[in-house]
Amino acid sequence: MESVGVEGVANEVRTAFESGKTRSLAWRRSQLKALQRLLYEEEEGMFRALKEDLGKHQAEAYRDEVGILIKSVNYALENLKKWTTPRRVHIPLLAFPTRGELVPEPLGVVLVFASWNFPIGLSLEPLIGAIAAGNAIVLKPSELAPASCNFIAKSVSKYLDNMLVKVVRGGPDVGQKLLEQKWDKIFFTGSSRVARIVMAAAAKHLTPVAVELGGKSPAIFDSLGSARDRKVAVERIAGAKWVPCSGQVCIGVDYVLVEEQYAPVLIDQLKATLEKFYPRFDCLSRIINEQHFQRLSNLIKDPSVAATIIHGGSLDSETLFIEPTILLDPPLDAEIMNEEIFGPLLPIITLKKIEDSIEFIRARPKPLVIYAFTKDEKLKSRITAETSSGSLTFNDTMIQFACDELPFGGVGGSGFGQYHGKFSFDLFSHTKAVLRRSFLLEFTFRYPPWDAWKLPFMRSIYHFDYVSLLLRVLGLKRS
């Protein structure tokens, strides 16, 4: 799409927003209901697109994208009235009787960039919040997932308001042209490198941004006592490494921290789990494209890293398949331990004591999520208090993503801005403070000329010292 095309789209959407159509609850509800229909009626189409782009099994597609979207849109519809109702605020200042409320209003026209790993989920989830908040939207899905991109363009055009919700397809050049326009908010999911470009472009227009990035999300694996609990824990870790999109997931387990003495037990259980989950590999997603395949193979090319592979390691560049791979204590200065892996390679790092994991994590950029498998309440408290991450989940993985009541987003290197549930609504709203006064009850000491006698009155008011104020008003108290 040429620049005139992008500019034209942006202008069209803005004009449409200014008509005021998105403000009504009816419009928002109709769009959310249309999304509901889209998700039910176009299920096959979504499964096909995700299979084509990433080799995703339809169960995975439902669990991680379609099902989540259905849940989110239902939640938004249930809560729309509550979210859009202004909230009364307590106003204590006696001398200036006022009524206060917080009125949410749409920011205007928002630009959403989605990434390729959950190409449908990460496109439509921000859309839900933006629509609920009454905005018009331009969505740019990732061109690296072309089937999903086309699906989104076709189905958004079929089900949603074409003037107010638009999809723009293309690569980085189109992204660049979009960034030259003025938006009221930009929501970006992707890498830090591109996020910097987005935020710098947004700065020219003072456009607020939310950037959902990634990082190296660790799983701390403490001794759990029972073999059954260990099995459950390891399945959950596997469930956050290979099961979603072959590890190409921002909230996946990047690496595991375990005490030396328990490493063998962990490794055995991991191998058993992999055998159970993958008797064949048809349930495993593939790597998105050659570039990422190369990137991942390079991570294990280094001989000092390759030497630490204890399971898996096979690659097929034609099918873009990488076998679930486990590494035991690769060198900490190797790239695999410094870049977000975003693939099916799992390093296990052993420590003398499990408590050392806190220091290990703190020495590195703040991740999107920290997972910790432990029953030790003291360790839990220490991890909560001494580490920082977007989210923290104990004894499970991935599932915090499905919680509408919890904010989802990063901190530090993993990004800023949170969404899901009401947090989405708030992210795409401006909360306007509105104070109302009447013309009754005037206090002249508020106005110039500020003679000496007025100051003590103001002091009383500002200290909420109503008794003194009353005495002053009655003339029974002077300075």
Add this chain to the structure above:
Amino acid sequence: MENGAEKEAVGEGFDGARAAVLVAGLRRGFASGRTRSYEWRAAQLKGIARMIDDKEAEIMAALHDDLAKPHMESYLHEISLAKAACTFALKEMKRWMKPEKVPTSITTFPSSAEIVSEPLGVVLVISAWNYPFLLSIDPVIGAIAAGNAVALKPSEVAPATSSLFATILPKYTDNSFVKVVEGSIPETTALLEQKWDKIFYTGNGKVGRIVMTAAAKHLTPVALELGGKCPVLVDSNVNVKVATKRIAVGKWGCNNGQACVSPDYILTTKSFAPTLVDAMKKTLEKFYGKDPLESPDLSRIVNANHFRRLTSLLDDEKVSGTIVYGGQQDEKRLKIAPTLLLDVPHDSLIMKEEIFGPLLPIITFNEVEDCLDFINLKAKPLAAYLFTKDKRLEERFVKTVSAGGMLINDTALHLANPHLPFGGVGESGIGAYHGKFSFDSFSHKKAVLSRGFGGEAPARYPPYTPQKQKILRGLINGSIVALLVAILGWPRD
């Protein structure tokens, strides 16, 4: 107390290298965990409250030096608000620091969840010159309440207040974690090159863009408290005496119009304008006498640059010809009197840029409707004001005008209320603060979910049989049956 490092930071020659040392020191300090305890935060806030009490006279003197600010204004708009922010934070901080329990759904049953507030880490506060005391200390109070280490860069355009901060703040707070850096563009640039966990900037849109561009290099979240042209729409059904008093105190009673929430211009109907102008003239004479340049109740213009900026707005004959009151100037004392202009051309500079001074244009239209349209053609302001008794107009105003905040039948008051978020939208800014909003602005809200090992759902994992897929659908959609089936560990492997 690291007095050595502190001295290094303040004063001449503060370049990128020194800024890096400053930030590294703050990071080490923050990593020690000292700032996270309630006791540390409360001690700092108590120190600041004591500082405000002990040094009230010095603060007022500095504000008078910088802005000829009348003592009443210094007390009302800076000192008492700063003190109130401290007191409010001290009162509420324990509650703010407590994790917030949130309900969980069937999808994650059984589990418990909470949202834990944690400090972002090391934050930079860049302040403005017009309320140089308040706009420095207010965000610092929020940053400390949230448990951060903070560097403050007061505005060099208010040098007496800046230097006062550099002297007294270290005495009343733990200056390993609370630093003051004085300076102008080079020092600010050096600070902006560093990696911070948040940058809080108060000032204008031009520098706001520079701050955000610098922040983008490190993906640092920002809060920008900017300005804009705050309109006042005056309807004809008002108590005009009270309305003009409230407008006047929000305009000239706030640093002589040099405030981000000052009424910038008035909109009213052609038929009501004469009444309004008349009442405004009477109010102004009552407030400031026949010779306003001599009134001790008016701040001066902050410096020669801004004086020239303001007077040049009147250079255009088409503008100066519309002056209906005031217009007196004294370049030596940097004083400009409250000035009313009636129907300046809409495309004049005075109607394009934020005035930030004692000039008040009154624009008239035939209908109130047209006034609303006019407001919406301009960039979103920090505040918008409406004077009316007509409830329907009030509702329309609230629904259709977007601004940081709004007041009906008064001006400027909203920033005194710690229960209201104070901040802009669009060109007027990003983020909000005051009260708990300050605490939140400098915090990360960490989602913490805790599960046990029961309630396992084999349906989550491959190989994906049709039965598993059915259960999965039910689980995600909150079906109790699906949950029960999952809890029973079905299907078994």
